[in-house]
Amino acid sequence: MVLKDKRILLGVCGGIAVYKSTMLARAMIKAGALVQVVMTDAATKFVGPLTFEALTERACLTDENLFHTGGGVSHVEVARNADLIVIAPATATTIARLAGGFADNMLSASVLASKAPILLVPAMHTAMWESVPVQRNLTLLNPQQYRILPPAAGDLASGDVGPGRFPEVEDIFDAVCAVASPQDLAGWRIAVTAGPTREPMDPVRFISNPSTGKMGIEIARAAQIRGAVVDLVLGPTHLNPPSELATGSMNVRKVLTTKDMLDSTKAALAGADALIMAAAPSDDRPAQVHEHKLHKADLPKTLQMEANPDILKTLRPDFDKKVIVGFAAETTSVVESGQQKLVDKGLDLLFANPVDNGQGFGAAANQGYLLSKDGALVVVESQSKFDVANLILDQVLKIGKRK
Ligand code: CTP
Secondary structure, X not given: OOOOOOEEEEEEOOOOOHHHHHHXXXXXXXXXXXXXXXXXXXXXXXXXXXXXXXXXXXXXEOHHHHOOOOOOOOHHHHHHOOOEEEEEEEOHHHHHHHHHOOOOOHHHHHHHOOOOOEEEEEOOOHHHHHOHHHHHHHHHOOOOOEEEOOOEEEEOOOOOEEEEEOOOHHHHHHHHHHHHOOOOOXXXXXXEEEOEOOEXXXXXXXXXXXXXXXXXXXXXXXXXXXXXXXXXXXXXOOOOOOOOOOOOEEEEEEOOOHHHHHHHHHHHHHOOOEEEEOOEOOOEEEOOOOOOOOOHHHOOOOOOEEEXXXXXXXXXXXXXXXXXXXXXXXXXXXXXXXXXXXXXXXXXXXXXXXXXXXXXXXXXXXXXXXXXXXXXXXXEEEEEHHHHHHHHHHHHHHHHHHO
């Protein structure tokens, strides 16, 4: 939502990662942005401007435009029409041009003529990235205008391994959102829990539930985009936690059992302003955990269980001044059960959602009811979990300001 109608100048420089910036252009267009691509001469050797033109449905600008004599688009006009600039991939040469103020191609001329915020996404060989001139040039860029998303570490096109890789397109997309988004959670530290827990009965068997952690991960993602420092306590899931962006911060603590989750959540909450408890911790655990695998013949026919601690109930009394949010995934009496849990667990806010309608666990969208301590009830229509996350964060911000 944050990129809707945003005018984005996507600067593309010459490197093997150019083919991935076509996907970035597409992701930004899908999010409602108006994307103007400007390619350097070197970039056009990797991917033709036509590819970007087809994706963005507008002319892709190259050096031809800068040196056009018949009243073509000027770099000043391009600069004026950009709400934000993303340079991805940014090569050593373009970084040097910008650091030195050289306006000798369409991209650097347009960028130097703009006061818009810039997200720089360098990608190059490790030795180039770590070289003295590149690192020095980065320090010359105005930190008020430039955010630098550091390259990822891993396999490089050259066959070497190290920092220099173009980050995942989803991570660049989130960093663009962060640059475009109001930083209304800057200065906030938010603890979020996500995913199921696993309660082992022996080394190869456990009790768990179908939670994937998607809702909590989207909350963590949205909070970081809005400038918060996030502590994500994550149960076992196949989903990746959000990466750390050029703004905000993401600390991930992986846990297995409900007891582990309690310990990590307590530690995270101690330094936080709010806790959003989106995880689905197991309420019970097998009373006996066997050290070695039980063979079929030895498996008990009934499983003796004992209660796990209720994390919210345990932590609430010690953290009275903080904003505490719970979830309730229900199949019957959604609002009534939600209201009961809100009171029982002493929460400020609770999102109650039905999980027998194809939404809920693992789904991309969510719907339900946002219940507040003061009795307010907001019906949340079906929408992406990211959008639901932002609605919850809006409320957390409001409640936090009142506390
Ligand atoms: N929760 C918790 N500790 C637990 C179990 C749940 O803190 N051991 C939290 C969940 O993260 C959620 C809220 O409590 O935010 C409600 O969870 P839910 O499973 O719906 O409720 P329960 O208290 O477990 O009650 P029931 O299983 O009877 O519905």
